[in-house]
Amino acid sequence: MGKSLPTSNTEIDQATGVIPPPPSVVSTQEGLHPVIELCGVEKHYQMGDTLVKALHGIDLAIYPGDYISILGPSGCGKSTMLNILGCLDQPTIGTYLLDGIDVSHLSDDELSRVRGKKLGFIFQSYNLIQQLTVVENIEVPLYYQGVSEKESREIAIELANRVGLGKRLDHRPTELSGGQQQRVAIARSLSNDPAVILADEATGNLDSKSGRDILEIFDGLNAEGKTLILITHDESMAQRTNRTIRLKDGSVALDTGRKESSAS
Ligand SMILES: Nc1ncnc2c1ncn2[C@@H]1O[C@H](COP(=O)(O)OP(=O)(O)O)[C@@H](O)[C@H]1O
Ligand SMILES: [Mg+2]
Secondary structure, three states, X not given: OOOXXXXXXXXXXXXXXXXXXXXXXXOOOOOOOOOEEEEEEEEEEEEOOEEEEEEEEEEEEEOOOOEEEEEOOOOOOHXXXXXXHOOOOOOOEEEEEEOOEEOOOOOHHHHHHHHHHHEEEEEOOOOOOOOOOHHHHHHHHHHHOOOOHHHHHHHHXXXXXXXXOOOXXXXXXXXXXXXXXXXXXXXXXXXXXXXXXXXXXXXXXXXXXXXXXHHHHHHXXXXXXOOEEEEOOOOOHHHHOOEEEEEEOOEEEEEOOOOOOOOO
């Protein structure tokens, strides 16, 4: 017997108590619940007399294991999208469910708690704390989660090893190359075991060799099942990831959906 679609938005699964998503965003990937769902999302900015609609009518479902590049020309809304997906800002209109939680109307404190638990961030400029060592930087998200010092240290050392910095644990950011600093940032983004990793122009400041190393780490993380969203203007990323979303004037102009492992 095939599963039938829910008949209304509020029909609750008796066995699990889970409220299914509305039919418009029902999984194209049978059996998977989206980790991110945007429904009718708009973001408006008031600039003097002008209302800038930076995002309008965004409906999007992102599934566990998606490896997404979000592409588009300058001004199309990529940063606005990242801020909303990253719970750094909220939609003006519409809803955002992150791992089943409606985060569209949370207070700043609640939002930052959700960020700390569910999301990992990687920025173009690494955003490491200069006074802290490699291992201490990786521990920062764990500190906010109240993880014990001993456990944090174990997790951080393991992650440092994983990104090839096991011999640099006590170095400070100024003693590292750009590529190494970005690897610290990746390890930091993994330490709270986030549901989604968001990267904003992660290779933008790197030479091409270091950039390739970072992308290989992303490939490896996705191969392990991590969900990654890469905001980029690098067109070659569309080949690398398994789903491409193109924004144009604040709307989704193209969404390839998940391409199953492209010819390798
Ligand atoms: N804080 C803001 N106030 C007013 N307008 C903004 C603000 N942030 C972005 N915008 C406008 O929203 C649109 C999308 O911007 P943005 O998301 O930064 O695009 P991208 O990152 O793709 O270059 C642009 O027209 C930009 O000028
Ligand atoms: Mg931008």
